[in-house]
Amino acid sequence: MNPRAALARIRLNPHSRAVQRDLRDANDMHRSLMRLVPDDLGTSPRQTAGLLYRLDETDTTSTLLVQAATLDPTRLPDDYGHTDLKDLTPMFNALQKGITVRYRVVVNPVKTERLPLDQKGRRGKRIPLTGPDADHWWTSRAADAGLDLHTLLPTPIAAVRPPAKSSPPMRHHLVRYDGTATVTDPDALTHAVLNGIGRAKSYGAGLISLAPATTA
Incomplete structure (x- = not known):
């Protein structure tokens, strides 16, 4: 097995209108995050891309963890939040x-x-x-x-x-x-x-x- 996945950690900007919209509407959140993966992935694009996500919230911050085979955070709005991207290969190897x-x-x-x-x-x-x-x-x-x-x-x-x-x-x-x-x-x-x-x-x-x- 040669697993391939990337993980984006996005610290959301609470002042972003796109973030506010996505936190209100799970369908909009899904659509926004699908922008991070390649287009034209067939009839089951989320499954084909391996896209998964989780929202971690504290009293002061909201952080999105987004995982897929490949991710392009530049496709999100500029004010969406601060993103750290890492390759999960070392974790799989460990x-x-x-x-x-x-x-x-x-x-x-x-x-x-x-x-x-x-x-x-x-x-x-x-x-x-x-x-x-x-x-x-x-x-x-x-x-x-x-x-x-x-x-x-x-x-x-x-x-x-x-x-x-x-x-x-x-x-x-x-x-x-x-x-x-x-x-x-x-x-x-x-x-x-x-x-x-x-x-x-x-x-x-x-x-x-x-x-x-x-x-x-």
Whole structure:
């Protein structure tokens, strides 16, 4: 495997009208970030580009992390924010079985409603998971992604609600998880980093960040 990805860390300018618009409207945010990747990527451009993003907010700053195979931050408005761009190849090369890492991810934990037998062939609606059910969902997905969790700290994130004008209307329940884990399968973890975890990837879910765990 020769993984290829870049990560842009964009410290958003709160005075930018484009930023204000994108923070209000998840569809506009998605459209803005798709400008960072090449054009003419076919019928599934986000998936083809490998574009994932996450909004990290504190009391004083809002920072976008944007990941894709290639990124061109110059295609954003000049006043959008300050951008640092880095190649993720060194991180992929450092992933080894047995190492301990810190992680952060925003996910959309859901389950699909089970329908009665007389509705076989139909898809049940997706039901958001909260509390221990959401924690179990993330623990299971993390294991599939090559991580054995040591700790997990859930933080509810405001649900993504595109404006009422969107058709069909959407609402994505999001939870951020922070913690530490042991890498059990570097190849599975690389795949998860490149492709994201779970649903709602067009709305700020799925991107997992990794860093070496510090020891006391």
